[in-house]
Amino acid sequence: MRVRVALIEFFVVFGCVSFAAAQNLNSKARVEAFAKLPDWSGMWEPDIFVGQADGQQFSEEALRKMKARSESMHPSFTPEYQAKYEAIRKSIEAAIAADPVHPPATHQPLCGSPPFPATFTPGMFEWRITPEETTFISTVGAVRHIYTDGRSHPPKDLLWPTLMGDSIGHWEGDTLVVDTIATKRRIYMGELTGFFMPMSDQLHFIERIRMVNHDAIQIDYTVEDPIALTKPIHAVYTQTRVTDFDRMLEEADCEENERDPVVNGRFSTVTH
Amino acid sequence: MKRSVAALTVVIFFSIASSALAHHSRAMFDQTKQVTLVGTVKEFQWTNPHCWIQVLVPDPNDPQASPVEWGVEMGAPVELMRKGWKPGSLNPGDKVTIIVNPLRDGQPGGLVVSVTGPDGKIIGHPAAPGSRAP
Numbered sequence: 149m150r151v152r153v154a155l156i157e158f159f160v161v162f163g164c165v166s167f168a169a170a171q172n173l174n175s176k177a178r179v180e181a182f183a184k185l186p187d188w189s190g191m192w193e194p195d196i197f198v199g200q201a202d203g204q205q206f207s208e209e210a211l212r213k214m215k216a217r218s219e220s221m222h223p224s225f226t227p228e229y230q231a232k233y234e235a236i237r238k239s240i241e242a243a244i245a246a247d248p249v250h251p252p253a254t255h256q257p258l259c260g261s262p263p264f265p266a267t268f269t270p271g272m273f274e275w276r277i278t279p280e281e282t283t284f285i286s287t288v289g290a291v292r293h294i295y296t297d298g299r300s301h302p303p304k305d306l307l308w309p310t311l312m313g314d315s316i317g318h319w320e321g322d323t324l325v326v327d328t329i330a331t332k333r334r335i336y337m338g339e340l341t342g343f344f345m346p347m348s349d350q351l352h353f354i355e356r357i358r359m360v361n362h363d364a365i366q367i368d369y370t371v372e373d374p375i376a377l378t379k380p381i382h383a384v385y386t387q388t389r390v391t392d393f394d395r396m397l398e399e400a401d402c403e404e405n406e407r408d409p410v411v412n413g414r415f416s417t418v419t420h
Numbered sequence: 421m422k423r424s425v426a427a428l429t430v431v432i433f434f435s436i437a438s439s440a441l442a443h444h445s446r447a448m449f450d451q452t453k454q455v456t457l458v459g460t461v462k463e464f465q466w467t468n469p470h471c472w473i474q475v476l477v478p479d480p481n482d483p484q485a486s487p488v489e490w491g492v493e494m495g496a497p498v499e500l501m502r503k504g505w506k507p508g509s510l511n512p513g514d515k516v517t518i519i520v521n522p523l524r525d526g527q528p529g530g531l532v533v534s535v536t537g538p539d540g541k542i543i544g545h546p547a548a549p550g551s552r553a554p
Contacts, residue, residue, distance in 0.1 A: 202503065202544065203521070203531035204495035205451065249524035251447035272498070287498060392502050398468070399496040405467035407493065408448070415445045419491035419529035420474070 181279035186322045188275040188359055191390035194268065195364075198388060221383040223335075223345070229376040233345060240343065243413075253410040254343035261289040263311040263344075264328065265353060266336040268367065268385050274396060275365070282317060282324060288400040294326050301329055309333050313353075328353040335371055335381070348375030363389040449521040449531040457490055457518045457530075464510040466497050473510060473532070475518060490528040492520050504544035514538045 196214055199207035206214070225233055243252035262270065271288035284292040294315040301307070301314050313331035317324050333351050334344040356368040364386055371381040407418040459477035471494040476487040494500060497507070510516065515538050520530025535543045 200495065200499070200503075201533050202494050202500065202505075202535060203446070203449075203533060204499060205446070205521070205531065205533065249526070251445060251524075253445065390502075393498070397498040397501075399498045401468035404469070405465055405472070406469060407472060407491070408445070408470075415448050417448050417491075417493070417523055417527065417529050419523070419527050420489060 178279060185277050185279065185319070186359055188277060188365060190274075191393065191396065192273045192275070192365055192387040193271070193390050195386040195388045217383055217385075221381050223371075223381050224378045226376060226378055229345075229347070236343060236345070247414065250414040250416065253413055253415045261291065261311055262286075263332050263334075263336075264290075264292065264313055265331075265369070265371075266344075267292060267312070268369075269336075271399060272390055272393070272396065273387060285396065287396055287398060289398070294324070296324075301327070323356050323358040326353075326355040326357065328355070347373050347377075350375045363391075446531060448523055448525070450524050451521045451531075453522055454519050454533060455522045455530060457492070457516075457520060459487060459490070459516065459518075461510050461512055461514040461516055462489065463512060466507040468496060470494060470496055471500055471505075473516075473518065473535070475516060477528075488528050490518075490520075490530065492518055492530045492532050494532045500544065509543050510535070510537070 196206060196210035199210065223233075240252055240254055261267075267284065267286060267290040271286040271290075273287075274285045276283040276285065280295070280297040282294040282296060284290070284294065290312070292312050292315060294317040296317045296319065298318075299316060301316060307314060307330040309330055309332045311332060313328045315326050315328040317326040319325070329352055331351060331353070332344075333349060334346050335351070336344055350373050352372045354370045354372070358366055358368075360366045367385040367387070369383050369385060371377070408415055409418070410416070457475060457477045458480075459475045462474040462476050463472075465472040465474070473492050473494070475490050475492065477490055478487040479485050495503075517536040519533040519535075521533060523529045534546070537543045
């Protein structure tokens with residue numbers, strides 16, 4: 149009898165709490181907030197990935213786009229960081245010269261979650277937009293949480309470098325403006341060289357993200373770092389709508405069959 | 421002048437260094453070359469992070485010699501599926517013609533450009549012209 153009373157009490161309390169939560173989630177104010185948000189549903193991919201060969205070789209058009217973007221965003225480093233950049237560049241050149249047929253691994257395989265801002269590059273993406281947060285999800289495991297509930301970045305003593313950093317955002321009309329700090333203090337030089345360039349603890353990213361038409365989302369991307377850069381880096385990335393596939397399938401499970409391991413600092417290939 | 425030097429530096433570096441826009445580098449493969457392999461599928465590995473075909477390739481000049489096993493790399497399953505491939509597109513024993521960018525180090529391996537199946541048709545949608553990794 150006592151057990152039955154306890155169960156009834158539990159379900160009454162549980163039901164009240166659930167009802168209250170549902171009321172809050174579906175409040176008029178929240179529904180109205182949802183209605184003001186743009187619809188970025190669907191799947192997206194970097195525009196440079198269109199027209200690849202079976203080995204994911206890039207198309208001529210993609211190569212032209214990548215080269216033009218790389219040249220346009222070439223960083224203007226302060227003397228201290230220019231020296232660091234040159235040192236890395238020369239070490240890679242020396243490693244290539246020492247063994248041209250076994251290229252040096254300028255990074256580990258990008259399996260698992262690629263660090264921001266390399267999140268822009270491989271895979272297909274989804275954008276999940278709610279009034280409180282926009283979430284970016286990629287098929288290679290990257291997840292970014294961009295908080296749009298009006299919060300600030302945490303105080304400095306509660307921040308440390310993480311793969312995605314800390315992102316807060318707000319909407320200016322149909323443009324999501326994102327401010328990101330506390331990343332791994334490096335920028336991705338992928339389209340130039342495939343390596344990550346170390347930066348200072350002042351590294352700061354600003355993105356203006358907007359669906360420019362039904363089939364394209366544009367990311368206007370600025371990198372600031374007053375210690376490492378003499379002027380901000382600016383680039384534009386475009387994501388195109390995926391029209392030939394409708395499921396987010398994971399594709400970065402390197403444990404399953406990784407046959408291009410890094411051996412002694414160089415990429416190798418297991419042919420058998 | 422300074423600008424042109426910087427641009428030249430970028431171009432030179434661009435041409436010699438690897439890119440990281442896939443799961444890992446493709447710099448092991450010589451994208452300026454293509455090799456055509458005519459052989460028999462030993463195994464089709466529909467796996468992450470990338471698919472592979474193990475193919476037995478006889479020496480046309482020495483039919484009595486044992487065929488050489490090549491391991492050729494493709495894209496991720498999800499990307500291949502979008503190009504019209506399926507997990508069962510190839511089976512052991514299938515006669516295939518595979519165009520690859522060969523490994524730089526001379527091992528019997530490469531990066532697949534296209535595969536012609538037993539019916540004489542290219543499997544999947546054709547790539548855009550001139551596709552290669554940077």
